[in-house]
Amino acid sequence: MIPKLWARRAVEEMSQTLLKTCKSNRDLCSLQAQADFKHLVYYLNNDYHKTMKAVHDYVKRDMPLSFILKEHWFGDLRLKVRPPVLIPRIETEHWINQLLLKEHDLSNMRILDVGTGSGCIALAIAKAFPSSSVVGIDISKRAITLARLNALGNKVGNAYFIRSSFKAFATNLQNVASFDLIVSNPPYIPHSRRLPKSVRCFEDRCALYSGPDGMQMINEILSNYTCLLRPCSNDGSVPYRLIIEFDSPNHERLPPEILIRPDQFNVPRTMWI
Numbered sequence: 001m002i003p004k005l006w007a008r009r010a011v012e013e014m015s016q017t018l019l020k021t022c023k024s025n026r027d028l029c030s031l032q033a034q035a036d037f038k039h040l041v042y043y044l045n046n047d048y049h050k051t052m053k054a055v056h057d058y059v060k061r062d063m064p065l066s067f068i069l070k071e072h073w074f075g076d077l078r079l080k081v082r083p084p085v086l087i088p089r090i091e092t093e094h095w096i097n098q099l100l101l102k103e104h105d106l107s108n109m110r111i112l113d114v115g116t117g118s119g120c121i122a123l124a125i126a127k128a129f130p131s132s133s134v135v136g137i138d139i140s141k142r143a144i145t146l147a148r149l150n151a152l153g154n155k156v157g158n159a160y161f162i163r164s165s166f167k168a169f170a171t172n173l174q175n176v177a178s179f180d181l182i183v184s185n186p187p188y189i190p191h192s193r194r195l196p197k198s199v200r201c202f203e204d205r206c207a208l209y210s211g212p213d214g215m216q217m218i219n220e221i222l223s224n225y226t227c228l229l230r231p232c233s234n235d236g237s238v239p240y241r242l243i244i245e246f247d248s249p250n251h252e253r254l255p256p257e258i259l260i261r262p263d264q265f266n267v268p269r270t271m272w273i
């Protein structure tokens with residue numbers, strides 16, 4: 001049994017963390033933090049044992065809040081999240097917002113999301129452009145199950161999820177060449193990097209690490225993506241054919257002609273080709 005005073009302090013600490021996130025990151029995280037906060041208050045008011053378990057998981061096990069609360073907001077999508085499928089990150093939300101709000105019209109397109117995880121990217125695009133169809137692929141069965149659940153939960157009917165490795169998918173579809181745009185937040189952490197316990201112990205290694213320099217999966221996509229693309233119509237309707245999130249130190253390894261965009265912390269984060 002957790003002593004009451006200790007538990008109260010821990011709950012206060014959790015609330016403070018959430019409030020700080022609310023204040024410091026008003027544009028990006030406030031929705032998420034407010035939702036988390038409401039959840040926490042619900043626990044506190046309604047279920048002592050659930051609250052105690054949440055406190056224990058958060059303080060003793062370093063479990064991320066989204067896994068404790070079992071949900072995560074990504075834009076206006078309310079997503080279920082479960083370990084070991086990766087919790088969507090705010091850096092990803094940032095470039096997806098750029099893509100959806102500032103870029104060209106993505107209506108009536110076929111879009112591929114490589115390494116879809118919870119389905120956050122595929123579902124955000126599919127929801128914003130109902131006339132388009134978005135295919136999300138992932139090597140992990142648990143990710144695909146979760147992405148399908150999230151499509152149902154958010155009433156998105158134009159996103160389809162397939163369990164496959166990128167290589168197998170590209171090999172099987174290379175003669176079909178049917179996508180207008182490919183997007184991906186692949187695993188991109190170098191093998192030698194030690195991650196915090198909250199990541200290491202709860203999220204799939206295969207969602208995080210990718211070779212000695214973090215470029216293995218990215219290089220696989222760069223070498224194979226063109227065979228999946230429909231020939232360009234040249235009317236400027238598809239300004240980019242491939243968008244990939246990457247580990248910022250790798251930006252120096254990328255060819256200079258590739259457009260690199262920073263994230264909200266001004267760190268190089270995505271390539272637009």
Ligand SMILES: C[S@@+](CC[C@H](N)C(=O)[O-])C[C@H]1O[C@@H](n2cnc3c(N)ncnc32)[C@H](O)[C@@H]1O
Pocket residue numbers: 086087088089092114115116117118119120121137138139140143164165166167185186187188204206207208217
């Ligand atoms: C960084 S996570 C991104 C998840 C989600 N797109 C997001 O932004 O939250 C990378 C995902 O790629 C998947 N993955 C790893 N290797 C893969 C491969 N060879 N082919 C397809 N998917 C892969 C992992 O299972 C994981 O779900």
